Amino acid sequence: MPWLITILFTYVLGGLTFVPLVILSLWYFAPYVANDSDSLEQFTQELNEEEARKRGEPPGFKSFKAGEILEKEQSDVKAYFEGWIIVTREHYQFPQVDPELFKNYSNDNEISSAAGNGSNNSNNTSSFMKMFTKRNNNNNNNGNSSDGGDNGSGKDEDESTDPATLDTKQLRQVRKKNRFFGVLKHGNLFLYSDEEKKDVQHVIVLSHYLVALWPRNTRDGSLFSKKSSICLYYKNNSADPKSSQFILDQLLRSGSEDTTVVPPPGSYFVHTDLNHQREDWYFSLIRATSHPYIKTGTKKDLLEASIMAKPMHFKTADMIELIQTINSTEGQLSTKWFNAFVGRIFLGLYQTEEFKFFIKKKVEMRLNKIKTPGFLDDILITHIDVGHSAPFLTNPKFQSLNTEGETKIELNLLYQGGLSITLATKLFVFKREMDITLKIKLLKLHGDVVFLIKPPPSNRLWYSFSKMPEMKLDIQPVVSSRSMNYNVVTKIIQNKFEDAIKESLVLPFMDDFVLYPTDGEIFRGDCFKFRCSFSVRLKK
Known part of the structure; x- marks a missing residue:
């Protein structure tokens, strides 16, 4: 019978059920962590304070707001x-x-x-x-x-x-x-x-x-x-x-x-x-x-x-980081004004619920394109932290502009703003269903981005990375209210995100921003002259 036990052991650990079993084991032995919104927020703040301590920053530096003192x-x-x-x-x-x-x-x-x-x-x-x-x-x-x-x-x-x-x-x-x-x-x-x-x-x-x-x-x-x-x-x-x-x-x-x-x-x-x-x-x-x-x-x-009418002051550390970044390298010289402009607008909006909702919708659109593993249900965003800075664009390169209006430029994109999302889904292990919460933080996204405006009647801005960008994620699963960290699971999740980027945002694949909405129109996604003027007449 030892040979049968050996076969079963090899099958269980080496077969398709390996990952779910690991998750189940880690969940059972993991320490308890409450997964309500307040506890998750406190958990996030503690992580941020720990990261700040490792960088040698004094306690409370990340949350300090000089504007509140000036306001008083x-x-x-x-x-x-x-x-x-x-x-x-x-x-x-x-x-x-x-x-x-x-x-x-x-x-x-x-x-x-x-x-x-x-x-x-x-x-x-x-x-x-x-x-x-x-x-x-x-x-x-x-x-x-x-x-x-x-x-x-x-x-x-x-x-x-x-x-x-x-x-x-x-x-x-x-x-x-x-x-x-x-x-x-x-x-x-x-x-x-x-x-x-x-x-x-x-x-x-x-x-x-x-x-x-x-x-x-x-x-x-x-x-x-x-x-x-x-x-x-x-x-x-x-x-x-x-x-x-x-x-x-x-x-x-x-x-x-x-x-x-x-x-x-x-x-x-x-x-x-x-x-x-x-x-x-x-x-x-x-x-x-x-x-x-x-x-x-x-x-x-x-x-x-x-x-x-209490002002929503930005965090002083975030403004200091913006100032330091736009003055950090020679590559910033040509786009310093642009990054200062975008960065300042971001700091004026990043604590508002409206901006968080806007970013949440954009992230959800991307998540809907991700094919989840068979042992996970559909993914739902339960919390979002938009981070502390906007992306920085440097080293612009003009590529083409023709008489028909097709325009193509390339810029280097660097994001280290710490966008964090909390995802909720269900885990299926051996006919068993468990709630699972994943905290995913984007630490870094770096690569060359191509922007393309096509000739009329196109009504959108197309963009894509010229090659697979460098991406660093920090994934901290919380499974059924128990904290869990394991390389196998996080590696699977990171691979899924990388696949999603590769299959939608790396050439030859492209994504787009809509420049002119066509909701409620008969012919969609374009800027046809007759259709636009006809719509105006109908509305009048």
Whole structure:
């Protein structure tokens, strides 16, 4: 019988069941590791800290964010910003102007003389102060109060007209009369007549206001155009749950197509000479209204800038790595600008859920093309970490461009960003089914990439590696909630990934990016002139 045992032993260990048996054995003797999302996240952080320690980096270096420290030093009453602004009680659509045009021009004497001394002479009162008076009287009639101002009852011709109907000349006059040098400090917005900052025209106490962009239904592409302005939304007693609910309802309703919603009496609108200055003022005002706050678990929390408008700072180590990389080699010289541009955009997005979802979809498309071993079920991505840097492209080489438009270039691609995905699947061993989780981290991908744009009507960018790239993976299986590392299993998985790259992303195989979507069209995947124009007519 010894010969029979020998045959069975050889068959079991040397046959097709060898890999599943190894996996089953390792699973049984492996230490327990929880596979819920929080534990996996903690497991990943511990691995990253261990790698950082091996590189000689101090504890916490990878997670340190210098921006968070600067934010604390520049928020609440510590926030400071200054510049020329236009402050009104109504929302106007002011076009951009060159600030140099105002260099030899100081605000009307009317503004400094009347607003500075609180005079109620209608002939010497600025448009801004008259608007304030009119709104303040309305507030008093409604039982409300504002920040203060003169008690006159002037009425300005420009303000008696619907702001949307004013012509260019009238808008210019409104801008001229309500242009101040604004200084943001001590949690207040001080409005001066000029840059010397000697006489204060008005002070707005920001603790009474919620900073928002107006109109609320403005599209993202127009948030800082002439169509919008910064609204200092007067929130009265937002500590009152009913008041907080009212503010939320109004802001949400004004974000829809309902254009009848207007800010409550006591609100202000802040405009700037240039669009990009409006963005600077908007974020500065938000910082000034961000103060230490303890969550209440109520809807009032949604109105707190310190919670709902908290910046998503990138990790300082990742920015340092980007700076070091683009200055590391001679090959970076020709594409330094491009890699800095792409890398900076990546660091602004890599912690957002939207970007993670985008990358997850792209990875899933590639995984669907991988043929899994017979003992594994379909693969599902349960978690993704997009890594700490974007790919770097260097050494561009022009290959061809012909009169038909076919274009071909080649670049060297290097990725060491540490993209990590957690895959879930099922393992089948001897009529038995077990859940398995695999953590796969892309440590390095390096090779020459060819980009090809074909002649019309092609609507996509084709790309592929000219030869099999260098690829390093770190695979750490977690089988049925038990941690497991074994060279045979990881080697099989790595070979599958390499085969997938070789069979889809190495010449003569190519993949593509769509440049022009054709969803819902009859003839797909192209840019036919008649079809495009015909589709536009149908949509109209």
